[in-house]
Amino acid sequence: MNDTRQSSSNPPVRRARRPGWLRALLAMLAAAALWAVLAGGAALAHPFAWLAIALTGGAVLALPAGRALRLNPTALPGLLGFFLRTSVLGGIDVAWRAVHPRLPLAPAFEPYYVRLPHGPPLTLFMSMLSLLPGTLAVRLEGRRMTLHVLDGRSDNAATLMELERRIARLYGLDSDPPGSAR
Amino acid sequence: MIADLLTAVLVLAGLVFFAAGTLGLLRFPDVYTRLHALTKADNLGLGLVVLGLMPQADGPAMILKLVLIWVLVLAAGATAAHMVAQRTWTHGEFERRE
Amino acid sequence: MNAALLAFDVVLLAGLLGVAWRCLASTDLFRAVVLFITFGLLLAIAWVRLEAPDIALAEAAIGAGITGALLLVTLERLKHIMNPHRGDAGPSPPPDPVASDTGNADAEARDARDPGAGNVALSCAPTPARGRWSAVAVSGGLALLLMATLATQDHGPGLQPAVAAHMDVSGVDHGITAVLLNFRAWDTLLELAMVLLAGLGAWSLGRHDALPARPAPGPVLPGAVRLLLPVAIVTGVYLLWAGSHAPGGAFQAGAVLGAAGILMSLARPHSLPDPDPRLLRIGVTAGALLFLALGLWGLFAGPALLTWPRNLAYPLILIIETGATLSIALTLVALFVGGRSPREDA
Amino acid sequence: MIESLDPGTLYPFGGAALFALGLHGLIRRRHLILRILAVNIMGSGVFMVFLGIAARGDAPPDPVAQALTLTGIVVAVSATAFALALTVHLARLTGHAVLLPGPLRTHRGNRPEDP
Structure with missing residues (x-):
């Protein structure tokens, strides 16, 4: 997930790591998108969707941080x-x-x-x-x-x-x- | 009708690649070459099957789900092929030929 | 169409029997395990053919996936026990890739340089010839008996109408989940107890060793974990949620999350400490205890033990399924790691 | 003939054959890993009989049989995992993974299964 995530605000310093909250937030956004694909957008209101999103955020925080890399979408x-x-x-x-x-x-x-x-x-x-x-x-x-x-x-x-x-x-x-x- | 025809052609083409990959698994001489056969032929075969099922999907969510399946199998297949190759390199083939 | 389906059935059943036969007749344990995993995957196809997608999901994830991982890690452990000197030797020095032309020559060169570097196969003695016919007679006779019983049995309607008639009081919209967590909740409670017992049994046998399979060097496995762990979490919770109205439920979700845990224990990121033993114990027992507690509550608040008041059935089932998912996933990972954590005894 | 060979008829017979095959393996093989595999194959045969019967007729398959099979799969993996843990423990104590007649010998002298 992290590998293809976009972040435009980070300077292209290769050794810098993203702050934890930003990584968790991006992962949770991706998790919400995945949930919407699997279960349909309406199911985002269900508590289990929040559970999945929260667990994803926690898991990404527990994993070692990778280097922040600027993605060039073009x-x-x-x-x-x-x-x-x-x-x-x-x-x-x-x-x-x-x-x-x-x-x-x-x-x-x-x-x-x-x-x-x-x-x-x-x-x-x-x-x-x-x-x-x-x-x-x-x-x-x-x-x-x-x-x-x-x-x-x-x-x-x-x-x-x-x-x-x-x-x-x-x-x-x-x-x-x-x-x-x- | 045209959608059904497209589905049939693409899924059949996908099955041909699955069959070729399996044939490679059986005919190729060692672990490395067999890995080539499985990852590449099955990746293309699954891609064709997924592409063929798209006209039958009843909405964009279904199409995204199909693409997701393909991407995940791709990631898992490439990772597994590399891990098996690496293990074979360090530990030798699992099955020693007598 | 009918003939094509019949041909499919016959080929699939012949394949299943053939793979099972080759698996059990093998003298190489690794080959037997690989054939068994193949058997599990073919079986999942058979379940799809029998219109049982729930079982197919569970078979592919649990029967083929997790059982296969357990068998492979057991072979690795046995190999280290039977060949203790090879265990800590580490990987053999890699040959120079430029010096060799083909894969086979390369492997031979490596074997010639270091005879211990090749893989010591885990073999077992071939079946003795003595007693062959009595075994065939026993199992064949039993099969004939079974088949005769099946052939003469009349086709009743089964329990499908009874389940369909009571769906509106079950609290969920999926027949299998209704049976598992409402109509026959006893079975499921005892099943969770069984999972718990297996975990406790493995823990009671000793401390877990460092997994014989060392984490592979290189960036690919950690990268795959980063991609697959969030996907597995979302998919697992989705399956748990889907169980109330479609194929899915606690077992499939527990299997997917357990597989994610096994992947983590293989990749072993350094920032992850061993889990707190107390938390682990709570998680492993949560499913059965929660189920039992809510079942007892049903005795006082509802009609009977392990029954749910009609208006609360849906949330109660979801809570129980969440606990069951957690316990199944954690127990499967614990069984793979194989023993209690060293921190437990510290 | 084809009419009578719907999956509800064919698969229970296949399940019975699988059960017999597994039983044969259980009797004939000595190595514990193979015996565990044999028991699993027997279990799969039982599941196939169950689900085959559940799929008989035109109605949707019987959900009770499916639920019991689902329970059975989870119980089977738990029992398999525990059996494998016991096998590893036995191998640690005796140096081999076969059940031999007589009392367990906890030394590494007799290792009939080594290649």
Whole structure:
């Protein structure tokens, strides 16, 4: 929930944490929206809706605080479009390999050096790349990520760099100089 | 009528991807490649099924519910695939081949 | 259409029997547990086919999900007990991903370097050949007897009309919740007592160990917890609320919230301390005690023990269901963690 | 023929078969985990008989049978969890998770189930 929450009032200081009340408030708003989707808007008046919202607020306060990140909503459609397109390609790619009589696989482990900072951007990146064609996040040690790829002969890094660039834009991190991979 | 036809086509297409993912699960050689098959093919299959059910929904709340199901399965699937891959890396395959 | 449905039924039943057979015939315990989880999911499909969505929800969440988690963590515990030397060795050093070409070669290289690094399978002895036919005779004969009874039984109307006739006094609009919390409240009270007993039994066996499954490094699990915990809370309370008029109720809600608790205990965020044992004890017993107290109150204020005055039935049922949800969720997490908290004995 | 094979007829028979399969596993397997799985499969067979009968006829399924099955599922997971806790405890004491004839030996000498 926290990962995609918008907050426009926070300065883009990366180490700063949101105050607890603000995190709880945002989570409770999201919980109210979820309740309205599940139970219908009219059911927001029921005491159980308040119970759910209050419990969500409490749970978010109990969880460790993440870093406050400024979200750049204009990058969202691009990221979503890219993700939908590549994940459709990913599904078709793996389905084709599965039904092909000769099972065209060339599995390999590949290193990849991420530039995104730890926290929600990196989590989002690692989750999304497992749905991209032919890549699977296996392990992360510092900046070095180990990928499992279905086809070591294809250029997997290009797609990943594109995804990384788009996530960086979403979190307003693209003003950083594109530090070269070690 | 057109909505029903759309539903039938999309749901059937989704089932084809589910079947392909299951085929991959059975045919692929090791844990990692099987994870590829399950996460990617089933994600697309479920996406198509959800898309196909949308014309049958009786309101925007139902459509949002369908999208929510897809997003949650996506998040859970990607997380689970990564966790299984990581565990396989550190502990080896669960089932040792004799 | 009818023939297609019949084909579906036959395939589903054959699949269920086949998976159950493979599960029980397995010599590898991990394989048996995975097949059992598969069996639970197939069973949930069968419940949907039998127009029992409440049961399907409970089966998927409890039968497949939570039982599966309990079985897997038990296998992990058994492995540590049977191979005590491997237990604290920590993860094996990862191979260099660049040096190897394929997954298989990589695994072999790792095994060759460190023979203990591979997973020690938890196997069990294959079934002995002796006594095969007597077991087949006993179970097969019983099955034939059951089937003969079922085949000759006449189709009565069942209790559906009786429930439908009394819905207006039940306080809720969903037949199953009416049966569970009003018409046959005794069953549900005893069931909560059973859940409580299981929790107390596990606690009485000793202190909980640090879960053998270490929290996995990396940002993905904590990120997933952040996303899924609020969703699970809202969904759990929604299921609790929905039980009064649609499929759902205390058991399904307790299972969803219990699953969220299990996820938390796996991810173990550092800022979360162990819960206060006293609060935990109150929470675990709350469901049964609240139910009993309100039932006794019904003896004096209403017609009989465990019955509710008609105008108060709805709020009372909701209160009881809330207590039951809390207790079921907490007990399921406690059973997963497996023993009382170290703070209990301190 | 197809008329008589509605789910209300077919599923109780499937449930009886599952029950028998579970019973067979319970008798034949020695490892406690497998015995716990066998008891669970027997329970699922009973639930299937119940719900199959409840779904007979054209009326909506019998809510009493459904409520009892729901109760049964929660009782089954509680009993399973306690049985698993006992199995782990037994393994801690004896080093194996099988019930052997004779008094429990609380040393780690005899471990028939090790690979």
